[in-house]
Amino acid sequence: MDVNQLKDISDRSYRIAVNKKNALEKARSSMLLAYSGHLFQANAETINLVQVLKNKLKKFVVLDSNQNPMMVEDPDDLLERLITKQQEALNIYHQSYADSTSKG
Amino acid sequence: MTGVLLYCFNTESYRYDKIAAKTIPLLRQHLGLEITVVTNNETRVHLPEQEGVNYMVIENQTGNYINQKSWHNLDRHRAYELSPYEKTILLDIDYFCYSDYLLTLANTDQDFMVHDKVHDVTGNDSYKFARNSMIPMVWATVIVFKKTPRAMAIFDMVKYIKERYSYFCDLYRIDFQNFRNDYAFAIALHQLGGFKGYETIPNRLPTLPAAARVTEVSATHVSWNHQGRHGKIANNDLHVIDKGVQNV
Numbered sequence: 001m002d003v004n005q006l007k008d009i010s011d012r013s014y015r016i017a018v019n020k021k022n023a024l025e026k027a028r029s030s031m032l033l034a035y036s037g038h039l040f041q042a043n044a045e046t047i048n049l050v051q052v053l054k055n056k057l058k059k060f061v062v063l064d065s066n067q068n069p070m071m072v073e074d075p076d077d078l079l080e081r082l083i084t085k086q087q088e089a090l091n092i093y094h095q096s097y098a099d100s101t102s103k104g
Numbered sequence: 105m106t107g108v109l110l111y112c113f114n115t116e117s118y119r120y121d122k123i124a125a126k127t128i129p130l131l132r133q134h135l136g137l138e139i140t141v142v143t144n145n146e147t148r149v150h151l152p153e154q155e156g157v158n159y160m161v162i163e164n165q166t167g168n169y170i171n172q173k174s175w176h177n178l179d180r181h182r183a184y185e186l187s188p189y190e191k192t193i194l195l196d197i198d199y200f201c202y203s204d205y206l207l208t209l210a211n212t213d214q215d216f217m218v219h220d221k222v223h224d225v226t227g228n229d230s231y232k233f234a235r236n237s238m239i240p241m242v243w244a245t246v247i248v249f250k251k252t253p254r255a256m257a258i259f260d261m262v263k264y265i266k267e268r269y270s271y272f273c274d275l276y277r278i279d280f281q282n283f284r285n286d287y288a289f290a291i292a293l294h295q296l297g298g299f300k301g302y303e304t305i306p307n308r309l310p311t312l313p314a315a316a317r318v319t320e321v322s323a324t325h326v327s328w329n330h331q332g333r334h335g336k337i338a339n340n341d342l343h344v345i346d347k348g349v350q351n352v
Binding site: 011014015017018021022025026028029030032033034037038039041065066068 | 211227
């Protein structure tokens, strides 16, 4: 393999890495959920926390993205919104990732 | 009512009205909010009448410079009094809006929010200011605020700091001696927060650094060249530093 081919591989890897980083950052922004005046990151940690607390309690308190407490009056509604938000964001990320790796 | 507030002042070097011509339609499309543009008489003649866009003419303060060029950024603290909205999304004119992300930020009870983290979309992590001051910088590019006494105090504090900026630069050992709203807001939040921190926008501000040359702006994406490499970002909000975007 000559050096130009090696450079092409390097450039392709660079493009994929930058595109992945930008798509992931976009996904994180898209996962931001405004709920009852608070901001939450609809990530795995938040979803799991709400699911676990919902299994034990009818109402409970969680911390928002700025560590402010919020009483969750309707856990089912919050969980539904978190999952919808997260999956919307990750589906777009999944598509971007597939496009990026296939095209370079 | 929630609305968008922009500042647009042309300088000898840059036609910010040309940047506004690109960013305002994107804001209207993705946010669907009323927009108020704070401008001066010289710039106003270049700004067209548009549905959902109001213009507010002021006499802007001059005298600040960046890279030996005029920088008309001295009136940002007046946003609180100038904004006609109960909740305001205050943006730099070079913020390219490609999503409804800002609506999420506006849909909270918090009365003042800024980014304290930035994401360099070229992948170079070029924004590292930790050694340029004793205080973490915030990014005044996007400020979401409500009309509350606390938000008013923050803007008043920025005015106070602006009038004594060299003193505060010395106090916080800030390397940038020309007035920067980013540091003025950081200082105001630090002081009014009792030196114990403040609430921020949890995500990072997507930014295209000045060294990247914008090659294309479309309804869906921005493309650029940076250090011999081509880059593109689509359907994602972007703060574009390169003022050459006015001619793209």
